[in-house]
Amino acid sequence: MENVLSIDELEELDRHADDIIAGRLPLQRKEMPLRDTTADSGTTCQGLDLAPANLSAREREGYFVRMHMLHRVHALHERMLLHPRVLDVVEVLIGPDILALSTMFFFKPPGKAGQGWHQDSFYLPTYPDTLCGVWIAVEDCDAENGALQIAAGSxxxxxxxxxEGYGFGDELISGIQRIRGASEEDATCDLADVAAQYDIRRIEMRAGSAVFFSGHALHRSTANKTTDRSRRSFAAHYCNARSFVRWGSDQIGDDVHAAPIIDVRTGMTNGSHILARGTTHLPFGLPVFGTPCAASKAHV
Known part of the structure; x- marks a missing residue:
């Protein structure tokens, strides 16, 4: 879907990314430790911290791969999560009642790895499974800078x-394959063989365009092979607001995914997530920065 974001919104996100890299946000107080950035994987994630001091601009850029859940601490990300044009599509796909769950901001500077085949519901389960992802290009995305790929029909x-380890799945299906290497390179990712059964489509996108997909859809991205172009993007996840959610109940402490509101009896975390559209019989959270949505109307 083209032109989901306006030119002004794209420029705002681009400036925001530049500000994060330069360390200009008031929230950026803690400095990251030095690391070998050439070893970063497609799932390397940062908090809203400063790059180490005394680095060049190019070296600072290399410290930023992706950030999660910034809508809980920054108004711009909340506004993007609750963007009316995005919600209009999500409402058609899984609505009318929508719970806004997560945000991810990808920097992907030159040379950074892609993320291997995975399914979003593996990481973010909902019951019943109504998960829907949206991936918005902040910059033009193509084969060279690591565009998204989807196994069409998967x-x-x-x-x-x-x-073993973290993850969720349809364990009640008799004989279902248990997989290793989700999000890793093809050589170690069991999902690569599943994806190979489908038509793999590279989603080349102009800045401001968006793609929407089910939490079951297999997708990946490849490395940014350019020397002078990043591949910035914004992603968010939603489910039907009448789905039961426990995601975030097993994260603790400073983990950005940790749910701030957990029902002690059931482990339900619906109250941690924003009711974006419609109504629900389940708990829901309010937007921290007052972005208009169904939750703020219901609370009046």
């Missing part, structure tokens, strides 16, 4: 549970 696949 939304019919079950969610494959992990053989």
């Amino acid at each position: 939304c019919v696949e079950p969610v494959y549970p992990p053989a």
Whole structure:
């Protein structure tokens, strides 16, 4: 879908990314430790911290791969999560009642790795599974700078549970394969063989365009092979507001995914997430920065 974001909104996100890299946000107080940035993977994630001091601008850029859940601490990300044009589409796909769950901001500077095949519901389960992801290009995305790829039609696949470690899946399906290497390179990712059964489509996008997909759909991105172009993007996840959510109940402390509101009896975290559209019989949260949405109207 083209022109989801306006030119002004794209410029605002671009300036925001530049400000983060330069360390200009008031929220940036803690300095990251030095690390070998050439070893970063496609899932390397940062908090809203400063790059180490005394680095060049190019070296600072290399310290930023992706950030999660900034809508809880920054008004711009909340506004993007609750963007009316995005919600209009999500409402058609999984609505009319929508719970806004997560945000991700990707920097992907030159040379950074992609993220291997994965299903979003593997990481973010909802019951029933109504998860919907949106991925918005902040800059033009193509084969050279690591555009998104989707295994077309793979939304019919079950969610494959992990053989070990973190992850969720359709474990009640008799004989379902338990997978290793979600989000890793093809050589170690069991989902690569599943994706190979489908038509793999590279989603080349102009800045401001968006793609929407099911939490079951297999997707990945490849490395940014350019020397002078980043591949900035914004992603968010939603579910039907009448789905039961426990995501975030097993994260603790400073983990950005940790749910601030957890029902002690059931582990439900719906109250941590914003009711974007419609109504629900379940708890829901309010927007921290007052972005207009169904939650703020229901609270009046």
